[in-house]
Amino acid sequence: MITLELLKRYNVPVPRYTSYPTVPSWKEKISVASWEKIFKEQFEIENNNKGISLYIHLPFCESLCTYCGCNKKITTNHNVEEEYLQCILKEWNLYLQLIETKPVIKELHLGGGTPTFFSPANLQALLSGIFEDATIHPQHDFSFEGHPNNTTVDHLSTLYNNGFRRVSFGVQDNNAAVQKIINRIQPFENVQRATDNARKLGYVSVNFDLIYGLPLQTLKSIEETILQTISLQPDRVAFYSYAHVPWTSKGKRLFDENDLPAADLKMQLYQKGKQLFTDHGYSDIGMDHFALPNDDLYAAWKQGLLHRNFMGYTTQNTNMLIGLGVSAISDAGIAYAQNHKTLHNYYQSIYNNELPVVKGYFLNDEDVAFKKYILDISCKGKTNFKSQHLDLLMQYSFPELINLEKDGLVKWNLKELTVTETGRNFIRNICKAFDLHMLRNETKAEQLFSKAI
Numbered sequence: 467m468i469t470l471e472l473l474k475r476y477n478v479p480v481p482r483y484t485s486y487p488t489v490p491s492w493k494e495k496i497s498v499a500s501w502e503k504i505f506k507e508q509f510e511i512e513n514n515n516k517g518i519s520l521y522i523h524l525p526f527c528e529s530l531c532t533y534c535g536c537n538k539k540i541t542t543n544h545n546v547e548e549e550y551l552q553c554i555l556k557e558w559n560l561y562l563q564l565i566e567t568k569p570v571i572k573e574l575h576l577g578g579g580t581p582t583f584f585s586p587a588n589l590q591a592l593l594s595g596i597f598e599d600a601t602i603h604p605q606h607d608f609s610f611e612g613h614p615n616n617t618t619v620d621h622l623s624t625l626y627n628n629g630f631r632r633v634s635f636g637v638q639d640n641n642a643a644v645q646k647i648i649n650r651i652q653p654f655e656n657v658q659r660a661t662d663n664a665r666k667l668g669y670v671s672v673n674f675d676l677i678y679g680l681p682l683q684t685l686k687s688i689e690e691t692i693l694q695t696i697s698l699q700p701d702r703v704a705f706y707s708y709a710h711v712p713w714t715s716k717g718k719r720l721f722d723e724n725d726l727p728a729a730d731l732k733m734q735l736y737q738k739g740k741q742l743f744t745d746h747g748y749s750d751i752g753m754d755h756f757a758l759p760n761d762d763l764y765a766a767w768k769q770g771l772l773h774r775n776f777m778g779y780t781t782q783n784t785n786m787l788i789g790l791g792v793s794a795i796s797d798a799g800i801a802y803a804q805n806h807k808t809l810h811n812y813y814q815s816i817y818n819n820e821l822p823v824v825k826g827y828f829l830n831d832e833d834v835a836f837k838k839y840i841l842d843i844s845c846k847g848k849t850n851f852k853s854q855h856l857d858l859l860m861q862y863s864f865p866e867l868i869n870l871e872k873d874g875l876v877k878w879n880l881k882e883l884t885v886t887e888t889g890r891n892f893i894r895n896i897c898k899a900f901d902l903h904m905l906r907n908e909t910k911a912e913q914l915f916s917k918a919i
């Protein structure tokens with residue numbers, strides 16, 4: 467049973483653990499040569515036939531949603547498309563030269579920004595260029611983020627013809643007053659139309675992103691948004707906690723802290739949403755995600771086959787992720803690298819024929835071991851402890867587990883840990899018990915992460 471008291475107690479700043487160590491622990495500057503070396507070595511070890519994941523960041527948006535915490539560039543000038551896509555293909559070629567073999571692409575995600583800012587013809591040119599020197603895995607999983615206001619049938623069919631079967635629509639909130647104050651006017655008909663069009667074309671999984679904790683949201687308004695959402699039966703829903711990012715786009719914002727739901731109301735908004743989803747056949751598969759039983763993420767969760775990377779939860783077990791584009795992150799299993807966050811610096815590296823990586827982290831043995839504990843907990847809800855880590859576990863993790871167990875979130879002994887049904891709502895807090903960087907105060911959570919709820 468999740469009580470308001472429990473929600474309050476665990477509503478502390480915690481990472482979403484799409485990586486471990488988390489980004490604030492990374493080095494501000496890594497050398498390109500060292501990243502190339504480690505990436506190449508890992509690529510050979512991981513046996514490329516298994517397939518890699520590819521993430522392409524497409525940063526442009528036509529207008530600014532003032533709550534947005536993503537890396538984006540606002541412009542109505544569509545002439546920017548071609549130069550950007552040419553640079554993505556150059557970056558891809560730099561990776562191809564490095565690995566000296568044809569990669570097998572198993573997972574591909576176009577994220578943003580707004581991928582559907584780009585014309586269908588330009589997206590086709592991008593994908594043709596990417597696929598030219600790659601093999602597509604027979605069990606591939608290709609997805610993209612679409613803005614309901616500008617995802618056309620042409621976008622959907624172009625991507626479908628390139629193997630895309632999953633789409634994620636940014637819905638956020640359907641209430642007119644909320645939409646106005648966050649500067650995202652998006653009539654529900656647009657969401658409905660985009661969803662219908664995707665289904666008619668044969669997309670098998672439609673995801674909606676919703677946010678709770680936005681300015682002016684009330685229990686009534688969120689109920690209406692969620693019931694409308696459920697009427698369209700998205701296969702998955704990401705129900706995100708609004709992360710207030712006061713340092714971005716402040717000048718253009720129509721709201722301030724006073725318009726945000728107070729902490730208690732925010733928790734009630736979450737509880738209301740969770741209740742409505744579960745009452746209507748959705749399962750909470752952990753860390754903000756709900757899915758219908760027909761969804762493959764749900765099936766993977768049930769079978770203990772979920773995985774997690776920078777794109778969030780996935781059914782694909784690839785150990786190498788190449789992130790292309792401004793701010794994109796790559797993961798070589800034992801090392802992470804993030805690209806330049808400004809277009810200017812990104813373009814400069816590409817025109818210098820250099821991989822645009824700047825920030826990153828190379829894991830030591832201890833990081834690798836604790837990364838596995840965190841992944842096990844977030845994907846399977848259980849983990850087994852290795853005897854060689856007992857000293858570290860006793861010093862850092864077990865004292866945390868004692869409290870988590872008292873609150874009914876985990877069951878554990880010296881050999882293993884299992885997350886309870888209630889604990890599923892607090893996965894981020896449970897993972898934190900294995901985050902040695904945070905427990906040693908090497909990462910300053912308050913300044914860098916949003917609260918759990």
Ligand SMILES: C[S@@+](CC[C@H](N)C(=O)[O-])C[C@H]1O[C@@H](n2cnc3c(N)ncnc32)[C@H](O)[C@@H]1O
Nearest residue numbers: 533534535536578579613636675706707708709
């Ligand atoms: C990278 S955005 C891309 C989606 C697409 N651009 C759109 O808006 O339709 C992915 C998702 O992040 C979520 N998001 C963005 N800013 C957020 C914030 N400050 N707090 C919580 N979630 C946020 C939104 O739900 C959004 O759909």
Ligand code: SF4
Nearest residue numbers: 527530531534536579
């Ligand atoms: S929420 Fe999506 S469309 Fe809005 S500014 Fe952010 S990335 Fe762009």
